[in-house]
Amino acid sequence: MGNAxxxxxxxxxxxxxxxxxxxxxxxxxxxGQRQEAQPNLSGKCPxxxxxxxxxxxxxxxxxxxxxGSRFCDPWWENExxxxxxxxxxxxxxWQEIVHHAENGERHIxxxxxxxxxxxxxxxxxxxxxxxxxxxAFYRSLIWVVDGLRRKRDGGHFSRAWxxxxxFYPSSSKRRVPSAGGALLRDWAGSRAHAGLxxxxxxxxxxxxxx
Ligand SMILES: [Zn+2]
Numbered sequence: 346m347g348n349a350x351x352x353x354x355x356x357x358x359x360x361x362x363x364x365x366x367x368x369x370x371x372x373x374x375x376x377g378q379r380q381e382a383q384p385n386l387s388g389k390c391p392x393x394x395x396x397x398x399x400x401x402x403x404x405x406x407x408x409x410x411x412x413g414s415r416f417c418d419p420w421w422e423n424e425x426x427x428x429x430x431x432x433x434x435x436x437x438x439w440q441e442i443v444h445h446a447e448n449g450e451r452h453i454x455x456x457x458x459x460x461x462x463x464x465x466x467x468x469x470x471x472x473x474x475x476x477x478x479x480x481a482f483y484r485s486l487i488w489v490v491d492g493l494r495r496k497r498d499g500g501h502f503s504r505a506w507x508x509x510x511x512f513y514p515s516s517s518k519r520r521v522p523s524a525g526g527a528l529l530r531d532w533a534g535s536r537a538h539a540g541l542x543x544x545x546x547x548x549x550x551x552x553x554x555x
Pocket of ligand 1 (some may be wrong): 393417
């Protein structure tokens, strides 16, 4: 599994549109059915109904893009291989699920489980107000955060973890004294559960931090 989580900065950069935003997705509706991108296939966005084109090149993983670089969900984080690898840990029918609020607001959850938990995979930084909006919108939400996005995140986390207190010997949960480093500071205030994924060379370690 370790290799699947290796990040590639070239891939990330080439996937950004001129405005820095793209909304690449794994699924689009083809004749009303959710389908993955395949050469020469065209579909529609499950959220905004806009035409989508299948992008099946050799560099990036195959995906769907809105025709004309439209961006219909401001919360959508461009799908990187990191996102795709995480989503693929779950059944297809749980991935990229449109979630409706009573007031008509719609967003696409990365994963929504059979019993209603939403899992969001967060690779880039997120403003605290947006984080809170998403937590309010989804209610039962679990964040999975790329814990090694910034160079110093891993070291900060390890130090905080080392100083942490374990309340239950059999559990991998620890209470850490203060939010050392940007990563923990960003996520310490979250009301939802946040898991930080720390990829160390070939092995993947997941630590529940909150
Ligand atoms: Zn759309």
